[in-house]
Amino acid sequence: xxxxRDGIVxxxxxxxxxxxxxxxxxxxAAYASEKKGSNAKQALEVILENIRLxxxxxxxICQDTGVPVFYVxxxxxxxxLELENTIIEAxxxxxxxxxxxxxxxxxxxxxxxxxxxGLGFPVIxxxxxxxxxxxxxxxxxxGGCENIGQIYKLPVEELKADRDLDGVKKCILDCVHKxxxxxxxxxxxxIGIGAAKDQVTKLAKQQLMRRLSDVNESExxxxxxxxxxxxxxxxxxxxxxxxxxxxxLGVKIGINHRHPASYFIDISVSCWANRRGRLIW
Amino acid sequence: xVEQLSAISYxxxxxxxxxxxxxxxxxxxxxxxxxxVVLINGLIVTGRDKIHKFLASEKLSKKEILFxxxxxxxxxxxxxxxxxxxxxxxxxxxxxxSIRVEIYEHKIISNYGIKGIMGKGxxxxxxxxxxxxxxxxxxxxxxxxxxxxxxRIKRVAGVWKLExxxxxxxxxxxxxxxxxxxxxxxxxxxxxxxxxxxRSYSNLKKLL
Numbered sequence: 001x002x003x004x005r006d007g008i009v010x011x012x013x014x015x016x017x018x019x020x021x022x023x024x025x026x027x028x029a030a031y032a033s034e035k036k037g038s039n040a041k042q043a044l045e046v047i048l049e050n051i052r053l054x055x056x057x058x059x060x061i062c063q064d065t066g067v068p069v070f071y072v073x074x075x076x077x078x079x080x081l082e083l084e085n086t087i088i089e090a091x092x093x094x095x096x097x098x099x100x101x102x103x104x105x106x107x108x109x110x111x112x113x114x115x116x117x118g119l120g121f122p123v124i125x126x127x128x129x130x131x132x133x134x135x136x137x138x139x140x141x142x143g144g145c146e147n148i149g150q151i152y153k154l155p156v157e158e159l160k161a162d163r164d165l166d167g168v169k170k171c172i173l174d175c176v177h178k179x180x181x182x183x184x185x186x187x188x189x190x191i192g193i194g195a196a197k198d199q200v201t202k203l204a205k206q207q208l209m210r211r212l213s214d215v216n217e218s219e220x221x222x223x224x225x226x227x228x229x230x231x232x233x234x235x236x237x238x239x240x241x242x243x244x245x246x247x248x249l250g251v252k253i254g255i256n257h258r259h260p261a262s263y264f265i266d267i268s269v270s271c272w273a274n275r276r277g278r279l280i281w
Numbered sequence: 282x283v284e285q286l287s288a289i290s291y292x293x294x295x296x297x298x299x300x301x302x303x304x305x306x307x308x309x310x311x312x313x314x315x316x317x318v319v320l321i322n323g324l325i326v327t328g329r330d331k332i333h334k335f336l337a338s339e340k341l342s343k344k345e346i347l348f349x350x351x352x353x354x355x356x357x358x359x360x361x362x363x364x365x366x367x368x369x370x371x372x373x374x375x376x377x378x379s380i381r382v383e384i385y386e387h388k389i390i391s392n393y394g395i396k397g398i399m400g401k402g403x404x405x406x407x408x409x410x411x412x413x414x415x416x417x418x419x420x421x422x423x424x425x426x427x428x429x430x431x432x433r434i435k436r437v438a439g440v441w442k443l444e445x446x447x448x449x450x451x452x453x454x455x456x457x458x459x460x461x462x463x464x465x466x467x468x469x470x471x472x473x474x475x476x477x478x479x480r481s482y483s484n485l486k487k488l489l
Binding site: 042046057065180271272 | 318358359360361372373375377380401403421423424425428429430431447450463465473474476477478480481482484485488489
């Protein structure tokens, strides 16, 4: 477990200091498409330079190194408890070594734990699989973009949103409009639809782990993702809310079956710095 | 190399940046307009949720505050700072979302003589009104560009409330050099955020 611990520290370092290539490429394309001399283009230029600088000097891309969220797939028989302890230990080490910003604040005392560990911190989801390899996915989820996420319950009268996929679309557009530039666009949006509130929230955030280029298993949802991306970018909010063509880089939808009475949509928003990575053990 | 790239940056974007030297005076503040690209030089202070709540609720006298806030820029930022052989070094220092302190900011602008607010995402009506009354502007820093912006910080000149509030929430006094930002709310009541909100709302209406 010691080696694994160090592996997780390195995963932290990679995720905090470099962006996945698909996200960086999307930001480059966004930069190319914005008008010369615009605030949007200038902002993207600084963003791209910052990505390069952070990677070259192994410093965090953003000072908000977020809430660490782990999605772990284990082979049968691996101790879940031991794994959780190893992740927590690695979190303490990574906070000091990289360094990460300590973000875990006690609700009662208002004290920061100083090492990014605490009640429910980091977030860890573990599931067992038939595969013989251990896969650890890590997302560093910033607070600014977490704050602009929304949950909707269809129907929504003021949006004329019915209990169908067209209603889903309207809620997502409303969410982005309400967010404006507050969560550092261009955004990536993770959407979860289903019956139970807690489940759709988890599902939504999990969508942010998908590559921008991946193709939704459902052709209908794939088309909806594309249409939504197009519509969001026609809002004109633009990079950092300065106005422009690029308000989002991607939209990813995940679904569960719903209850006849319930139609929940959770929208989890990532800032442009969609920091995610994988360790295979 | 960073300096070089920055120069290229401003050439490419085709916009001339205005140099700003701190502390700010009202006359200079009134000249700044929405859309201006600026390069800030001098001493700025950081402050986020806890500092705002504290300053807004306590109504402190000048003597009780460690730094002179008159003409200062208050930067919404919770930096990553490392102590290396007794000296503080800023590792990452991008802006945090400003709207969270909307309920406090107008009091802080009115009570402490602050002439510039810096953050990201813009602020609301209360702040805009106080800015117009007192002569203050909002500088929008580049959200997430933490390494780039940390390199614009030449020195940590002091820190206040570190023990009580912790690294993220403390007030850091930082000396910056050519720190880039864009004016998005000015002292004449104009706000880019309001304009974009309005425009995007009419686009949204077409889609609903």
